[in-house]
Amino acid sequence: xxxxxxxxxxxxxxxxxxxxxxxxxxxxxxxxxxxxxxxxxxxxxxxxxxxxxxxxxxxxxxxxxxxxxxxxxxxxxxxxxxxxxxxxxxxxxxxxxxxxxxxxxxxxxxxxxxxxxxxxxxxxxxxxxxxxxxxxxxxxxxxxxxxxxxxxxxxxxxxxxxxxxxxxxxxxxxxxxxxxxxxxxxxxxxxxxxxxxxxxxxxxxxxxxxxxxxxxxxxxxxxxxxxxxxxxxxxxxxxxxxxxxxxxxxxxxxxxxxxxxxxxxxxxxxxxxxxxxxxxxxxxxxxxxxxxxxxxxxxxxxxxxxxxxxxxxxxxxxxxxxxxxxxxxxxxxxxxxxxxxxxxxxxxxxxxxxxxxxxxxxxxxxxxxxxxxxxxxxxxxxxxxxxxxxxxxxxxxxxxxxxxxxxxxxxxxxxxxx
Numbered sequence: 001x002x003x004x005x006x007x008x009x010x011x012x013x014x015x016x017x018x019x020x021x022x023x024x025x026x027x028x029x030x031x032x033x034x035x036x037x038x039x040x041x042x043x044x045x046x047x048x049x050x051x052x053x054x055x056x057x058x059x060x061x062x063x064x065x066x067x068x069x070x071x072x073x074x075x076x077x078x079x080x081x082x083x084x085x086x087x088x089x090x091x092x093x094x095x096x097x098x099x100x101x102x103x104x105x106x107x108x109x110x111x112x113x114x115x116x117x118x119x120x121x122x123x124x125x126x127x128x129x130x131x132x133x134x135x136x137x138x139x140x141x142x143x144x145x146x147x148x149x150x151x152x153x154x155x156x157x158x159x160x161x162x163x164x165x166x167x168x169x170x171x172x173x174x175x176x177x178x179x180x181x182x183x184x185x186x187x188x189x190x191x192x193x194x195x196x197x198x199x200x201x202x203x204x205x206x207x208x209x210x211x212x213x214x215x216x217x218x219x220x221x222x223x224x225x226x227x228x229x230x231x232x233x234x235x236x237x238x239x240x241x242x243x244x245x246x247x248x249x250x251x252x253x254x255x256x257x258x259x260x261x262x263x264x265x266x267x268x269x270x271x272x273x274x275x276x277x278x279x280x281x282x283x284x285x286x287x288x289x290x291x292x293x294x295x296x297x298x299x300x301x302x303x304x305x306x307x308x309x310x311x312x313x314x315x316x317x318x319x320x321x322x323x324x325x326x327x328x329x330x331x332x333x334x335x336x337x338x339x340x341x342x343x344x345x346x347x348x349x350x351x352x353x354x355x356x357x358x359x360x361x362x363x364x365x366x367x368x369x370x371x372x373x374x375x376x377x378x379x380x381x382x383x384x385x386x387x388x389x390x391x392x393x394x395x396x397x398x399x400x401x402x403x404x405x406x407x408x409x410x411x412x413x414x415x416x417x418x
Contacts, residue, residue, distance in 0.1 A: 001019040001022075001414060001417070001418050002019075002112070002114040003114060003115060003116055003117045003118050003417075004018070004019060004116070004118040004119070004120075004410075004413045004414065004417045004418070005017060005018050005105075005108060005116045005118070005119050005120075005410065005413060006024070006119065006120045006121075006122075006162070006406055006407075006408070006409030006410030006411070006412065006413045007101070007104065007105075007119055007120075007121050007122065007146075007406070007409065008122040008159070008162075008405045008406035008409055009038065009072060009097075009100075009101060009104075009121065009122065009142075010038055010072060010122075010183050010184060010185075010405075011038060011070050011072040011073055011183055011184030011185030011186070011217060011218075011219060012037065012038060012070070012183060012184030012185075012218060012219070012376060013035040013036065013037055013038060013183075013184070013376070013402050014029075014035065014036055014037075014038045014100070014104055015029070015034055015035050015036070015402065015403060015405075015406030016029060016104050016105070016107075016108045016406065017406045017407055017409065017410030017413075018108060018112055018114075018116070018410065019410065019413075019414055019418075024407050024410035024411050024414065025410075026403050026406050026407060026410075027107070027108050027111055027112075028111075029052070029104060029107045029108070030052055030053055034402075034403055034406075035402040035403065035406075036051065036052035036053070036104065037052045037053055037055070037056055037069070038069065038070070038071060038072065038100060038184075039051065039052060039053075039055040039056050039067065039068065039069040040055050040067070040068045040069075040096065040099060040100055041054075041055035041056070041058045041059050041063065041065055041066070041067050041068075042065050042066045042068070042086045042087060043058070043063060043064070043065040044064050044065045044066070044087040044088075045064055045065075047087065049099060051100065051103045055067060055069075056069075056304065059300055059301070060301055060304065065087070066086055066087070066263065067300050068096055068260075069259050069260075069300070070184065070185065070219055070259035070260055071093065071096060071097050071100065071260070072097075072184075072185055073185045073219065073259070073260060074093050074097075074260060075097075075127050075138040075141060075142060076127040076128035076131075076134045076135060076137065076138035077128075077134075079093050079260070080092075080093055080094060080137075080138070080141055084096075084263075094141055094144070094145055094148075097142075097145050098145045098148050098149050101145060101146065101149050102149040102150075105149055105150065105151075115150075116150075116151070117150065117151060117152045117153065118151065118152065118153040118413065118417045119146060119151045119153070119154055119155070119413065120155045120156070120157050120162075120409045120410070120412045120413040120416060120417075121142065121143075121146060121154060121155070121156050121157075121409070122156075122157060122158075122159040122162055122405055122406075122409050123139060123142070123156045123157070123158060123159065124158070124159055124185070124186035124188050124213050124215075125158055125159075125160065125186070125188045125189075125190075125211050125212060125213030126186070126213045126214070126215065127139065128215070129213075129214060129215045139156060142156075143156070153417065155412075155413075155416055157408075157409055157412050158188065158190065158211055159181050159183075159188055159405045160179040160180075160181040160188040160189060160190035160211065160213075160405075161179070161190055161192065161204070161208065161211065161408070162404075162405045162406075162407075162408030162409045162411075162412060163179050163181050163372060163374045163399065163404045163405050163408050164177060164179045164190060164192045164194060164372065164408065165204075165408040165411045165412060166399065166400075166404045166405070166407045166408035166411065167179070167194065167372045167397065167399060167404070167408075168194040168195070168196075168198075168199055169199070169411075171194055171195065171196055172196060173195070173196070174193065174194065174195035174196075174197075175193075175194050175195070175369040175370050176191065176192075176193055176194075176209075176363075176367060176368055176369050177191070177192055177193075177194050177368070177369060177370045177371070177372055178190070178191050178354075178357070178368050178370070178371050178372070178391070178394075179191075179192065179372050179374070180354070180371060180372065180373050180374070180375075180378060180387055181374050181375045181378075181404075181405065182216075182217060182218070182350070182375040182376075182377040182378050182383060183217050183218065183375040183376060183377060184217045184218040184219050184376065184377070185215070185217040185218075185219055186213055186214070186215055186216070186217050187213060187214050187216045187217060187349075187350050187353060187377075188211075188212075188213040189210075189211070189212050189213065189353060189354055189357040190208065190210065190211045190212075190357075191208075191209040191210045191211075191357060191358070191361045191363070191368070192204070192207050192208050192209065193207040193208075193209070194207070200415070201415075202415045202416065209360075209361035209363065210357045210358075210360040210361035211357075212353055212356055212357045212360060213353070214349055214350070214352075214353045216346050216349045216350060217375075217377055218307075218310075218376055218377040219259060220343075220346050221310060221339075221343050221346055221377065221380070222257075222303060222306050222307050222310060223254075223257045223258060224342045224343045224345070224346060225306055225309070225310060225339055225342045225343065226257040226302070226303060226306045227253060227254065227257050227342075228338065228341075228342035229306075229309075229321060229332065229334055229338065229342070230257075230302060230305075230306055230321060230323065231253040231256070231257065233286070233289065233323060233326075233330065233332060234253070234286060234287075234289045234290040234293065234326075235248050235281065235283060235286035235287045235289065235290050236248060236250065236253045238281065238282060238283045238286055238287075239281070239282045239283075240277050240280050240281050240282070241280055248277065248281070248287070249277075252265055252270065252274065252290070256293070256294075256299050256302070257303065259300070259303065262299035262300055262303075263299075265294055265299060266294060266297050266299075270294070271291065271294050271295060274287065274290060274291055274294065275291065278291065289326050289327060289330075292326055292327075293326060298325060298326070301325060302323075302326075305321065305322050305323065305325075306321065308322070309321040309322075309334055310339065310380075311379075313334060313335075313336045313339050314379050314380055314381060316336070317335065317336045317337075318333060318334065318335055318336070319333075319334050320332070320333060320334070321333075321334050336381070339382070340382045343382065347382055347383070347386050350383065350386055351386045351389070351390065354386070354387070354390050355390065358390075365390055365391050365394065366393065368391060368394050369394070369395070370394060370395045370396070370397055371387060371391055371394055371395070371396045371397065372397050372399055372404075373387070373396065373397065373398045373399060373401075374399040374400065374401055374404040374405060375401060375405075376401050376402060378398070378401060379401060384396075
C-alpha cells in the first residue's frame with residue numbers, strides 16, 4: 001500500500017492521505033497542519049512558484065507576481081479551455097491545477113520516501129449544477145491532470161461519501177446518516193446506511209440512498225458579504241450622475257468580489273473607465289478607494305479580509321472588517337445579523353437541497369439517526385441553524401472540518417487498491 005493515497009483537492013483547502021501501518025493518516029503538508037490552502041503565487045521576478053499559506057503571504061506582503069486561488073471552481077467552465085497570462089507566458093488552467101497537485105504529491109513523497117502512483121480523488125456531487133455533460137467533462141479534465149503529474153491509477157469518490165466512510169469508523173451500531181459537506185465551492189449531501197459490519201466492504205452502492213449537491217459554498221458567502229458590506233465602502237450603489245440618478249455599474253464590483261475574475265479588473269482600460277466615472281461621481285472619494293484597490297492590485301487581499309471577518313462573526317456577534325489598507329482607520333463594524341441577511345439566498349439553497357435529498361431517498365427527517373457535518377462552511381452558525389431546523393430531534397456530529405473527506409478518501413483507496 002506504499003503507492004496509494006487519497007487526495008481532497010478543495011476549493012479553499014487540500015489534503016493528502018497515505019496508509020501507515022494499515023491505517024489512513026493525513027500528512028502534514030504545511031508546518032503543523034494537515035491541510036494546505038489551495039493557492040499558488042507566481043513570482044514574476046525570479047520565476048518561482050510558492051504554494052499554500054506561503055503563496056497567500058507572498059501576495060499580502062506585496063511580492064511582484066500573481067496569486068491564483070479557488071481553482072477548483074473553474075472545473076466544468078469554459079475557462080478550462082482557455083489560457084491566462086502569468087508573467088511573460090500564457091498557461092492553461094489545467095496546467096496551473098497540475099502545478100498545485102504535483103506540489104501536494106511531492107510533499108507527500110518527500111515524507112514517505114515512496115512514489116505515489118494510485119489515488120482516490122475527491123469530487124463534489126456536481127461540478128456543474130444541472131449539466132451532466134459539463135460535469136463529466138470536469139471529471140475527465142481532472143483525471144487527466146492527475147495522470148499528468150504521475151498517477152497511473154485514478155479513481156474518484158464523492159466527497160460526502162468519503163466523509164461518511166470516515167464517520168463510520170467511530171460507530172458501534174448501524175445508523176442511517178445524513179452527511180453534510182459544505183466547503184469553499186460546493187454543498188454536498190448524502191444519505192447512507194453505515195454500520196461496523198459493513199466497514200470493510202468495497203461495494204457500498206446499495207447503502208447509498210441519495211446523493212445530491214449544489215454549487216454553493218464558502219466563497220459564495222464571502223462574495224455576498226463582500227458586496228453587502230465592503231463594496232459600498234468603495235462606491236457600489238453610489239451615484240455617478242445627480243440629475244439622472246444613475247448608479248455606479250455593478251459589474252466591476254461583482255468581478256472584484258470573485259476570486260478567479262479579480263485579475264481582469266486590473267486591466268488599464270478598466271481603470272481608465274473607472275477614472276472617467278469618478279469625474280462625475282457624487283462621492284468621488286469612494287471611487288478613489290476603488291481605484292486604489294485596482295491600481296495596487298489588492299483585490300485578493302480585500303477578499304481575505306472579508307473572509308477573516310466572516311470567520312470572526314462565526315464566534316462573535318460583532319466584528320471589524322479591516323479595510324485600513326485602503327484608507328487609514330477604515331474599519332466598519334459588522335453584525336452577525338448583517339452577514340445572515342446578506343447570505344439569505346445561499347442559506348435557502350442549502351435548505352432546499354437538504355430537503356431534496358430527503359425526497360430523493362423517500363424518507364422523512366425523523367428517520368435519520370445522525371447528521372455528520374464536515375467542510376469549513378459548516379462552522380457558520382447560520383448554516384448549522386438551517387441543518388438543525390430540518391432535523392430538530394437528530395443528533396448532530398461535527399467531524400474534522402478540513403480532514404474528514406481526505407481521511408475517507410484514503411480509506412477508500414485502501415479498499416480499492418489494497
